[in-house]
Amino acid sequence: MHRSDHQPDLPPLQWRAALSLLRRLPQGALSRGFGRLADAHIPPGMRNAVLGAFARAVGADASEAELPLEAYPTLNRFFTRQLAAGARTWPVDASALASPVDGAVGQLGVIREGRLIQAKGRLYDVAQLLEDPAAAARYEGGAFITLYLSPRDYHRIHAPLGGEIREARHVPGALLPVNAAAVAHMPDLFARNERLMCHIDGEAGRVAVVAVGAYNVGRISAAFDREWNAPAGASAWVTNRRGLQSAARRYEPAVPVRRGDEIMTFHLGSTVVLVFEPGHVTLDPGLKPGDAVRLGQALGRWG
Template sequence: MTPAKLFALLQYPLPHHLLSRLIGRLADCRVSWVKDLAIRAFIRQFKVDMGEAHEPDPSAYPSFNEFFTRPLRDGARPIGEGLVSPADGTLSQFGRLDHGRLVQAKGHDFTAADLLGGDLEAAGRYRDGSFATVYLSPSDYHRVHMPVSGTLREMVYVPGRLFSVNAATTHHVPNLFARNERLVCHFDTEHGPMALVLVGAMIVAAIETVWAGQITPLPRGGVQRIRFDTPVHLEKGEEMGRFKLGSTVVMTFAEPVDFDGLDAEQTVRMGQRLGEFG
């Protein structure tokens, strides 16, 4: 058995939510010496470039979470033409949906219906469209931005587990993105419907949006749908949400996308052009 498979299997019996919420509490600690020690150790371990941050002084952040979700300085991420990456990270998979199925990793795929919380009607919009998945590692910038301009139609919270979403786990846990807790944001765009799915993960303490604040964790229960009477419109490149301790964004589009000679597992930056709608 490979170390990657063993790592994935060991996650099944863990109390995912308990571990994640406990770490979330620690990350919100505002005791100066505690949070400064954690922040400086993290910067050293993951070689974080604080020169990109709006506030480059690590001690200026009131908590580890404030540091982790730090904004970038103006101009650090130019917004390209066409469809752009919503986040810094690894473009793990992308391409056309195959009769409503998306690729998770080699040998693993999953359905749009499962990803969207069992919503067959919504999944039908993307049956022959395109998708892209961006994995945010611990060292990445952890705010999520709009890949195209859009108006929010509905937000859906889908409860689930909190497996890690790193490469080892995506290769060994089937239906990973459809198993984990996630927030599905349905947008109307000039290119048709778009769903941005913010997937929770092990030690991800919370997911926030710019229009509703912190969403997860929600009390246990089923799928929860929230519609908005007042339109929420966001321009391409505008922030739409953030992860408190990293995770993954899955984008689905009703229209096909011509991706620009990209390779799976390549590094991308927020605002980088990914392709053009066909």
């Protein structure tokens, strides 16, 4: 049983003050401003220096990128880089649940009474996360895991299991930070921030893949439905555009995906929450909050 009658571990006072101020600022407009900077063209002769400095500052491994630094015309294009062939591997075992991203484990466990763990002393509702009470009911008693991506990580999101996408949803919202301080301090953070999600139906039941946006750009693009992205072009996206309302999409015929197929991309962000139907997926009991994971790493198994 989840417990919520103990106090959360709050971040230092300076962080709480900064987060309180940020809640009062126009996060979407500020993030769009950062997005314009990330889309600024970098002259070819400066790309090695500029992008190399960024990679060193955040700890990104540029040697894993598909292309040399001088091939990326903007910071956003480098941030959303594809990996070189062979940089990641996928489990041979067809029943393995694979990590959809590079990142770190936030929280994991079982959904109880419709709630997931955000941090110590902080729970939030799966119905609010999915913005769909009927869909949320399917996941009661199932496993969940939260994966946080830092700026150094590879930021494309891949299918953790094979199946078909019949439903997807975009939920506009806040663009608050999702670092450890914010997760500890802000109630309902993942259900409050803007997010793009899809549900994959397959032999492992249904899994919700929820990409949560964050402060600083906050764009998420959909590889499973490229027509949803705007404006048109290589750096198109679904989220953090003015005037959008919550929107659900249903696909007939369904969109087939194999384990490992790219399904979404973060353009400077954030966190992925995986939610599973009960009785299908068992997470690796050795996983714990703070563990680093890599794309394709086995996180558990289904069946």
